[in-house]
Amino acid sequence: MKRISLFSTIVSIGLICFFVLPLILFHATMFETGAALIGFYVYVCGIITAVGGIYFASEFLKVEKIIFDIESLPLLETDEAVEGVPFAGEGIIEPENGKILKSPYTNTPCVYFHSIKEKYERQGQSGCWKIVENIASFVPFYIKDKRGKLKVDLANLDNDFSGYIISIKRNIPDPKNSEIDCDAVLKHAPYPLSRDVFSFLTPSSYRVSEFVLRPGTKVFVCGMVSRRNGNLVLHEDEKWPLIISKKSRDQYVREFYRGENLIYLSHFFAAAGFTISLLAINYAIKLKPIHLLILLLFGNLFILGSIGFTIYNRIVALRNRALNALSNIHGELKRRADLIPAIVEIIKGYVKHESEIQKIIAESREKIIFSSELKREKEPIISSLVAVIENYPELKASENFQSLMKTLVDTEERIAYSREFYNRTVRKYNTLIQQIPFSLVAKILRFKEMEFIRIAKE
Structure with missing residues (x-):
């Protein structure tokens, strides 16, 4: 991009x-x-x-x-990937079945390489470099984290930061903007790479460049998830480009906002x-x-x-983004509310006192509270549920309970990120409409500051 x-x-x-x-x-x-x-x-x-x-x-x-859509996604573990839903996460590159490639010029182990050879051709008193060989290839690989791995499909890749066109397998339709952050192992190096001492006296008429993605590289990934041959696969989509970056998600997103x-x-x-x-x-x-x-x-x-129209559109866009983030929080809270009864049903077979069950149910009822001040919050936790787990260690042997608890923890993390993202967007919106000339447009059209939110018990 x-x-x-x-x-x-x-x-x-x-x-x-x-x-x-x-x-x-x-x-x-x-x-x-x-x-x-x-x-x-x-x-x-x-x-x-x-x-x-x-x-x-x-x-x-x-x-x-x-970029805003990418930023709005919470970072997930690979086992949270769902078919038909965009995914963002972090992990390391792992080749499928240990199969790797060797790059042509440097023999570097990799899962993807892009190698370019150019020849210098004279035209009168000047000259230029012309591409005589442009090869790109990849093998199937996974993004692996502590909870699993997710297969990646590089078909239709658009950019690897080499500056050259990528000759690689392409499917129809072929959306743009997918990119992979490669290591430049060679950049315009004289060819052949091994030259005797006398050959350096005359410039080479060939040069080569090579870019690779090595196994074991830690990356941030984003894309759409589909099921192919029974496996979940991360790939590009018409709405979601495939992103593989060596930067963290925050670093990756930040570099795009410099032109705001x-x-x-x-x-x-x-x-x-x-x-x-x-x-x-x-x-x-x-x-x-x-x-x-x-x-x-x-x-x-x-x-x-006409800048007034631009200012108006910008204010509306930021407000709508905040409201969209708020709707995501409502969705996660509903997901959380649906999980608690299932967890309670399992716990009933272990606990001795009904009061413990009622306490868990009471603590799990949370709602969104709006506030004019942004307050730092601790990570959400149902303390009574933690106490039950500690008092009844046999609960840990239940696979159903462990599965539901893992889903609950993941949901809590999504709520925390969505809340933080909403508050960050609101802060940006509020700051914007307080500045001249935005404040003039906001006052005329009655745009008001939005409130921050926190999650609290009912």
């Missing part, structure tokens, strides 16, 4: 303007004077600036939506581009100063005024 930031946007627009210059110079005979040529070039650069700012902002919003300010600054790119283009074209059409001033004034007022 694209990592779009303000810096990368400025650099990209600058490079496009730079490469447009030779094309315009090639048609220099079309212009009567050098000043006309320069004026046309400035006009084109203004258009590029305006369109480029809007384009990169729209691309950022597309990527941000995917571009959403608003795109209007200034558009205004700057409009102003530059209008001033440049005025060299040819010779508008009256008053007419030029009116066009500049109203054009920029319209462009900068």
Whole structure:
């Protein structure tokens, strides 16, 4: 996926303007004077600036939506993967049945490699590198954690951070944005790799690059889960790209938010581009100063005024994300409420006093409490249930009880993450509508601060 930031946007627009210059110079005979040529070039650069700012902002919003969905998922253990449901988790790479690949140039043990050979070809007084070999391959592997493992399918992989196109098995449909974070074991190394001392006196006409994913690498993964041949498999989906990253989930998500300010600054790119283009074209059409001033004034007022719509959409988007996170909490609390009766039924066969059962039921009744202050909470726990387990150790021998308890613990962790994610989103929303000019739009349209939540007993 694209990592779009303000810096990368400025650099990209600058490079496009730079490469447009030779094309315009090639048609220099079309212009009567050098000043006309320069004026046309400035006009084109203004258009590029305006369109480029809007384009990169729209691309950022597309990527941000995917990243927000990834961020909203709680990290699960592999045995919690469910068919037809997106999965996010962490684990290590384990080859299926111990089968591994050896990369062609460095002979590195791996489950995936991408090897590229390039040849330098002269064209007149200059030259360029051309790809003569581009090979990518993988073997089946798992993501393994302390509770199990989940198979991964790399088909339709789009990016391995090599900078080269991946020639790999592709299925239809073929969504974009799937990526794998590989180790660069070679990067533009002279080929052959073993050269005698005299060969270094003359540059090699070949170079190679190689990227691998090694067994045992700790990774964060995200994707859709399906059942294939009786096994659960993590793969890409139309809505969920397959992500395999050596970064933690928080680190991975954070690098995409660096371009957030571009959403608003795109209007200034558009205004700057409009102003530059209008001033440049005025060299040819010779508008009256008053007419030029009116066009500049109203054009920029319209462009900068449209930032109000962007601010409104941003506020609504953050509020809706918080509400979506809240609905996830309600879902997990319902899941928790459904588990408790099943656990209680098993416990009834062991405990001696009905009061112990009633205490567990009472403690398990929790609800969402809204608060204007964000309070640090301990991990949710049903203390009376823990006491029963300690007082009746024979409960631990029950497989049904252990299975239900594991599900309950997983649910508690999901509630804790969903609560923390909701509060984090609310904090971001509240901070936004307190800042100028967002506070002006929020006040006019009556957007109010949202309350934080905590989970407490009824």
